[in-house]
Amino acid sequence: MLSPSHPKCPEGPLKKARDISTPRTAARKIVRTRTGCWACRRRRKKCNELRPICSNCSRNGEACEWGVRLSFRDENILTIPQNRPSLRQDLTSLYDGGPIRVVNITDEVIRDYWSEIRAEDDLCENLTNRTMTTSDNEWRDSNGVMTSDICSSNNGPADAQTPHSQDIIQLAAAQLLDLGAGEPSVTTSMMGSGPSPTHLGDLIPPLSSVDNDTSATADAGISPESLFADDGIFLPGSTYFELHSALRNHIFDTARSACPSLWPSPCLRPSDVEPMPETNAQGISDTAAMPPNQQPEQAFRSSDSNTPAIIELSKQEEYALWKNWVDEIAPWLDKFDRDCHFQQKLPALANIHPHLRSSMLALSARQLERKHPERSSSASLALYQEAVHQLVPQLQTKLTDVVASCVVLCVLEMMSCSPQMWRRHLDGCACLIRSLGMNGFSGGLEQALFWCFTRMDVCGGLISSESTLIPTAEWTPKMSLTEAVELFHRTPGADMYANFVVFLCAQALELFACDDPEAEYTRRWSELFGHIERWYAQRPPDMHAVLSQPANAKHEAVTSGSPFPTLLFSNPPAISGNQLYHTAALLMLQKRPRRAVLPPATRPILWHARRICAISICNTHHGCWTNSVQPLWIAGQVMSHPAEHRAIMNIYQRIQNETGWGANWRAEDLKAHWSQLDGD
Template sequence: MPMIYLSEVVRYYREPSDGFSAYSSDPLHDELPNETRPGDARTEDIQPSLNIASYDPVRANSNARRSLVNEVTIESLLSPAQSGSISDIGENRLRQDDPVQVRQLVDSPSSYALPFSLGLAASRNASRLPEPSMPITSEESAHLFSLYLYETGTWCETTDSERHFTLSSVHQMLASKSFLASAIALASRQRDAVQDQQRSLTLELYQYTIQLLLRQDPDEASVAVLATCTLLCVYEMMASCVWEWRRHLKGCASLLHSRKWNGSCSGIVKSCFWAFARIDVWAAFISCKRLLIPTDSWVDNSSIPLVAANGTLDDYCNLAILVFARIVNLRADAQLCHRDSDSVYYSSVKNLWDELQEWWRLRPKEVCPLLRETPMGTNPFPAVIFSRSSSICGNTFYHAGSILLLQSGCLRRRVETPDSIMNPVWHARELGGISVSNISHPNWVNQLQPLYIAGTAFSENHVSFFQSTTGRDQSTRVSSCLEVPWGRPVPPVAADINDKYASEKIALLKQLARIESETGWKTSDRASELRNLWGFR
């Protein structure tokens, strides 16, 4: 069998840290190597930094230790099947005036490199690479794995009541050295963040995990490899730029696609899929892009009434994530639409709104709040307490999605719809109440972007996360996504917002600070953006 070259991330070992913000991502230029646009430089000319964790300053000083094989070309990184999928773009001669169609094909999971393809050439006929040694003692490894079991591992179980990452499947997964390595690397990174320290050990553990993955045969990738790469996605999401998340996410997407795994599978695969999906949703949201896996392949049954009647509570709550993912995809497509396409997008917004409200109406009893109390005293948020982690997650995505659709300016009030449901401020307060009332770290690390969305509802600038690029500079960055759709104004919700929502703003900032303090999950960048949006000095 000829040698198959796997991924270009070998360049990472040869380039210094770029120091980008966790949200530094140009929505029109961060899809390398799969996507190029007219007028863009070729990827081989750009050679962007491929640092896996750009927030680790240790990396800037560790170049002397980085010595791997020579850089390989993009063409050599792909298997024959993957190379064919890229050449098909030219053969199919897509209409150049249909950017949505072009993007959907370019972003097909079949064009992504596999997750264990992170730097070296692998082949069944190649001699095996020497086994790397664990960079820490067994005692320290046990301590970090304990932190994983009780903290970071639970972050992947937000809608997994069976707790496969830390309970049901963890004994099976520990047979994989790469899984153990990724688990302790993530725990080490979280410990560093909580203690506000930078240890070289964390980077060494990460590199050790990568070295173990390089020894994986692509044709024999197991569920342990999928779980390992899922944990690496979480590792990156803690502080790295969105572009770095999508490197690992594309690898997971490729493995899921090649194995035909989706959110309807069972066991650890299902848990991995939904952990991947939540990260992909927020990466796409931040970068104004479509998700990596088409939403119509996420589950075998997406009927809300049927799942409400026959599915599990986890399945039902995952449907809220699915609807939100479609909202994010619509938002990405809205950037590419023309003014004569407005009716299509108005109809799409309406359909997604109806689907989201159907999810709200048909919630099983266990998905509804166990206790709800109206705000009292100086507390601006209601007490909204749930008995299950998945219920917290599902309702979080419902309220965040409702705010986005209401801010689109495409919805009309209906007589049968309660006023509160049509008010983004009500949804924002519910989001604040859910986060403050439920001390759930797995949900807290998922609530950074929802709380940011809630914060926009308290702004006097009536922002919309839907935008059109018609007649605008095509180099617009993510921060410009706060615009009115197609140039149409969104009517104000109330007057004198600055004074009226002062307590909500302060409470929201306090909750974001608490999340970062207790979990190590970086929230300060989004908090700073909210301060700027609100005019705080």
């Protein structure tokens, strides 16, 4: 028998291996931590954390600095101070039969959240005094929301900011989540000489419902810091921005609600609940002065009885605004509507619904102010303010007149805001329209409102290179693209044929924004391009040009020396419809996939671009001009001759001067594009 120590013994190597694998008692390894000194952490060296100087810093002769370990301290806890109005109320009054007093401190909580802790005590004291002193004509609804009257006069100088306007600026800055707090606009400071703006803190929803569209603007090249800094008159802190934010958030809330209400919010039926009496500073009940037969809308309007919008309009001023609506604004909005709902139907509804009346007059006033910059903007601001106050409590009814007011106010905001922010000013109305199930074949006024909004939606999509806010699948009753195309072809009238090309243009924007594989994208592109070319080939006679002449020396007098051909149409649907066709075809050719096969006799990109410019130069319908700003920019990027550049600049200047619609911003973009091509 072999001994275990013999080399051939099987236990010998195993025992030796076990002896080798037995771990030695090693020294404790220093583990890298995140609590070392700043020098070691910066150099990513292990720190033995000897204080006041660690070994590494002592060896290298460096200053050893240590960070402050974070900890929660009792003195930093944010709680409601004891001097809050809600905590200073006598709770015993709730049980001894005394009147219940609801104090709204939402504004104070929002402002304190973003304020420095050191200034908290002073701010609380000022806001407490303002909240405790209520006027005789303040009105609170059943939910405790308070709406204050508009101050009819100002005690300070014209250029001074009142504490009231300062509160509005602070609240708007808090609503922006501290992204773009800036100086108040000229509109805000100008209000010192006129009626003071209404305090809308009670109308603004919580901060959780504020802007969720920053990602889309970031994709379009807009930084979050400049998200609101360049939004026309809708600057942070301005009254326009305050009113727009309030209306936008309330529209979102209305669109999210499941079923419509038959009564406006926040008011309730007088027969269902009787408001709890509330005494003012003189001990007189506010509700006692309200007539018992007053309707809910009148009850809400009683809080705004001093609003200067309609009351302070003279007969001559009101006549001028209505005449401008009939002569200028309504033809803009009715350019694709043979029944002229905006010119004939809406004025009749405005006599019944005050919010629609204020919205229409506000748009008319704003267009005159844009066309004549020397005019003061106080009239449109007061009317816009009145429209928002009258519209907010009616949103829950979800009636057609409410949608009409929202669409009209969207047009006002499109005219006044920065074009890069169009989608923010359209998204609320888009949600409301989608929640009501309106589409392009609803019929009547709803159909006219839908197509008016979708034209703005397509223009916004062309600017931001995104799909429309209302998906194209919801523009028609539920059906496929081929079925929808056949439905449009079966529908008579030049107005619906023009709406058809708006639909095709929206389809193109949706196609460009998709992430389909190359094969699927090629199939969809070929199908859509075939529909677009079929639209042009099968146009009804009234969609054809009355006069079509090539560009040459003989016809320079016709188009004032324009280098583009002459294309004259007889009606607005033909003008904008053909221009949108050329725009859609140009974009489709620019986005053509490699494997796509073009139909025979397909026109080149330059042909479409030249006809886009020719349509705007030869046809001076103002409503069609407002929709041509973006197509001209798309076509202008293809042009290279200086004469073509001058002609495009001239038509941009005419559009802005004669309509008040912003166009020079695109002219400047084209100049920058051309200078890059020239290497300047």
